[in-house]
Amino acid sequence: MSKKADVIEREEVVVRFAGDSGDGMQLTGTLFSDTSAFIGNDLSTFPDYPSEIRAPQGTIGGVSGFQVHFGHKQVNTPGDYADVLVAMNPAALKANVKSVKNGGTIIFDKDSFTEKGLRKAGYETDDPIKEDKLDGYNIIQAPITTLTKETLKDEGLDPKSILRSKNMFALGMVYWLFDRPLKYTEQFFEQKFKKKPKVIDANKKVLEAGYYYAETVELLTPTYRISPAEIEKGTYRNIDGNKATAWGFVAASEKSGLQLFCGSYPITPASEILQELSLRRDFGVKTFQAEDEIAGICTALGSSFAGSLAVTTTSGPGLALKSEALGLAVMAELPLVVVDVQRGGPSTGLPTKPEQSDLTQALFGRNGESPVVVMAASTPSNCFHYSFMAAKISLEHMVPVVLLTDGFLANGSEPWKIPKMADYPDIKAPVVEPGQKNWMPYARDPEKLSRTWAVAGTPGYEHRIGGLEKDELKGSVSHDPKNHERMVYLREEKVNRLVDVIPEQIIEGEQEGDILLVGWGGTYGHLRTALDELLKEGHKVGLAHFNYIRPLPANTDEVLGRFKRIVVCELNMGQFASYLRMNHPRYEYLQYNKVQGQPFTTIEIKEHVQKLLEA
């Protein structure tokens, strides 16, 4: 490493790996993130991939990307623009060139820049550098394919396998560029290909070849050095949002002593929750891969009737299908958690791209007066906390809860300080023990207004529930007009009273002043980073980022009143803004919206606020 003459100390760097969806970019990005985390950087990642598993090779539609943002301070977002882009083919360059910082570094596989490849990617000339006006950029053209083939020529591997490992050559180059050790990735190979020593060797060789190639050619200047981040002491791991969501439920199962049942139907980008829970037979988790979305929620509801902690996981189109059964859960007043990992809509929309456009559906998308609790996680790792809390609220209050995450949180990952379960609260579901006299199915706790839970199989409490309106106490069918009205109000009030249980809304940044940024859910990282930068510039700006949406925290009105102006930032057309207008009509709400299936960039939020402040 003595050759690195020109080393730049940087606080943070963004690297984007891009290639064909079969090029292994997700794995390359993940391995790079893991190594960065192990050496102590804080980081945030964002996979950006097409919904087709193998879209036509070499086309822009088939480009799969993985962005890693790492630094020695706290990192809240995957970063707006890349310092370094690794492009495995012309389409990857074409698709990502706009996300590279001015004057950034672009590494590409020279061998893939054939005439055919260039045309497929939509380049009109044979000189993409000129065509894309990349003169001021640091361009590194490496013969990645040729050198990978050369490295593995004596390994006895088939040509396909050889080509498949060229991503490791690129990874080796990037490791050299950022001064990272190879050992964590080598350990990964050893684990992953335990039974295929040949494959371990080949991958190691290619990784090293890339590393030494970068060192040898010395083209790769400047090199960057990122010191370890200064983060809180403790034991850390990387975690993505879907795994964190799954584990939060397993934790809630442990704390409540109730068996966890998850009835679901696979759907992008939520499937990994069902997959992770399927592994958790070791925690007694019962997963039921149903024949459709409706059966997913119905099996879950059936398990709730039998006393399980019931969960169903889905994305927007699936929530639409589940709406009738969710209404049944409202009516039956059985605990049930529905996770909606939001994606671009309507209809099939943009299955792999994040959006926040299911909020209104979660709040109101059912027939009748049908209140449910709505919550939202806001970082990949706090999906754990909010799925745990969703389960706790649902069980303790006998109420269905919709937990909103999105594709950005679900697939994004970050280091997570591992919590101790001893620090988490107990969960006490109102299960009726045998022997209680004069028990009534719909008699309520006077404070919480929740009914008690006589689990099917408990002697002495045989009773019937269902979707028809029921008598206020006995739960038997009732068509009495006044009873119906009382029941409608009771179900509503039960949800409203949760305001006594959920935490107050906090404001980050200035506690009062000119502009309050308001957000909810997966946009936290970008809003928080924009806030930090605006504060650095001396602006009187705060951020109220909501995790509890229905009901809203008790102090919401007071929080909103502390600033001259309110800007609600959402990845939709203003659904939360409308909801705030409905609940707190005395304020004026400005909106900042983006509906491109992409997260916010920090810069665009910052610039918007700056403009508002100047005006």
Added chain:
Amino acid sequence: MSNNNQDTQKLTPKDFKSDQEVRWCPGCGDHAIMNAIQRSLPEMGIPREKFAFISGIGCSSRFPYYMNTYGFHGIHGRASAIASGTKTANPELSVWQITGDGDSMAIGGNHLIHTVRRNVDINIVIFNNEIYGLTKGQYSPTSKLGAVTKTSPYGTIENPFHPGELVIGAQGKFFARSVDINMKLNQEIFLEAQKHKGTAVVEVLQNCVIYNDKAHAVIADKKNKDERQLVLRHGEPMIFGKNRDKGIVLEGLKLKVVEIGKDGYTEDDILVHDAKTKDPGIHLMLANMQYPDFPVAVGIIRSVEADTYENKMEDQIKQVREESEYKCVDDLLHSGSTWEVK
């Protein structure tokens, strides 16, 4: 919710009646089916609280309200899914799905076939009246071709489902058929359905006195039933008729009705019912026999043993638990790669 002294005293049909007024039309076949179920439950030796009756939407789906057991009146077509969840969550429960031909074979068709395929141990009783009763008289997926109803004033132009064919086609292990007024046979079938481990589907030909009266009369009427119904019992020859002089034989690959003592056929030629054979071939032919070419088969047509979904789930949990390195959530959270920040 009274009568808690179940250990000392045998339950009676009355113990299974709830305090709700039964609101089916007078003369509706549902009354007879409920009576048969209420009479057979005490014979099962299962405590009352272990029964869960789960339904969808339709006239028959009001059933759970009238039973003094655990009951869940669900949403249209989804009872199979709800019941599957209940049974999988607690395999100790005796779970019964009460459904109709519209609920189970139109809106709920998908759930029905997948429940059967998985072999979840629930008992599904299909009240088949070949009409939509609760919505007042539209045709159903089992209405006969050409049936004149409110939505088919010129006759239906679609072929009906035969529940038996559908269930056996979905790898069903237990299928029985009966007629609402066959009280004794119904009780016998319900007892066997309960004993059977796996999804047991019982189709009851039920009369809707208002919108499809006498739909099954041609085979169900007292004066016709001996000639037009074939009561199947495992191990017994397939003989029917008032004088027990007719039977079913297998000729080539087809079933055929013959008269015993005529054309050289003797009792020895008559097929003996084997409900337990795994091969669904003959069961499917028996389930599909239609009057007037054949008598309609009633009784237990197919009853084949196989492991259940919830059993396999429990076994898997037991095995994975034993082999797992995680004893608590803290272990899980620390699994894989972690690092210390000091």
